[in-house]
């Protein structure tokens with residue numbers, strides 16, 4: 001294989017863990033049945049595998065298995081949560097509350113609903129990326145049907161105070177949805193303690209396969225109503241039709257199980273590596289850490305660099321390290337990241353930013369190499 005750069009873009013996606021792949025393979029080969037086939041062994045095997053995966057995922061967030069709906073990923077889970085609630089709660093109101101730094105898979109469904117006549121409030125964040133919960137509480141109205149605040153940000157890694165937000169939503173009697181794509185199996189999540197009513201997850205950010213995710217939908221206290229967005233064979237209690245993608249579902253559960261087992265150790269190791277990288281880079285001077293210094297994902301380092309052109313910097317380091325500047329999801333649009341802009345940055349500082357996303361297989365040697373390379377490239381660009 002040709003030389004490939006060190007992969008530090010784990011917020012965009014992660015490699016599939018070998019152990020995950022191994023659990024998936026039999027479900028492409030002999031156990032290929034359709035879990036909806038109830039009259040033969042092929043169907044029963046597939047159904048049993050899906051049942052077990054559903055139990056694993058539910059247990060991870062302290063939910064019940066029937067509260068987990070499989071989707072194609074977090075994008076679909078967010079769309080189902082937001083549009084599904086909007087359609088089901090028309091009689092209660094037409095107001096939704098979200099945050100300026102959300103992923104486009106939350107912001108865009110909200111914008112779509114706005115065009116249909118719903119009203120959307122997008123709360124600003126504080127300079128450290130955290131939502132002001134007092135401001136959030138004030139923004140909830142009697143006609144607010146949904147509050148959607150992500151668990152951890154995909155660009156700056158900031159972890160929002162889910163428990164406090166859930167508490168407020170519960171008291172105000174409004175539903176609380178969280179996009180936990182970056183948080184699942186990385187942070188402790190408890191839908192009971194945190195009063196979460198809907199939660200989106202995805203496998204490919206935690207060493208699972210792409211194309212599979214899930215939406216948790218609360219069935220008790222309160223029972224969340226949801227309007228299906230995909231109609232057909234009636235799978236997933238009629239809320240998400242389509243033949244279940246068994247190998248991906250099995251792999252998803254295995255990935256989450258591994259992530260949970262390694263959570264404490266991975267977090268500690270990644271924090272140390274991330275802090276080491278930040279230490280090396282800081283010595284170049286003129287560096288800003290984007291996002292809260294401690295309320296952040298262990299594997300995230302997002303920085304803005306004074307006195308360099310972001311695009312030129314990315315070009316000069318790309319043979320050594322694969323990172324992104326701004327959000328990977330919007331990297332086709334040439335616009336400063338909406339997340340960095342929401343922190344109050346100028347366009348220039350938003351452009352001159354790098355997002356490092358460390359992963360399970362990142363080594364200390366790689367961090368040293370990346371740190372020195374980026375530092376050297378910054379010095380070269382500044383003196384040019």
Ligand SMILES: *Cc1c(COP(=O)(O)O)cnc(C)c1O
Nearest residue numbers: 073074075103105154181182202
């Ligand atoms: C990756 C990501 C998504 C999209 O998830 P897919 O499974 O790729 O659709 C949504 N929200 C956040 C925060 C993400 O990081």
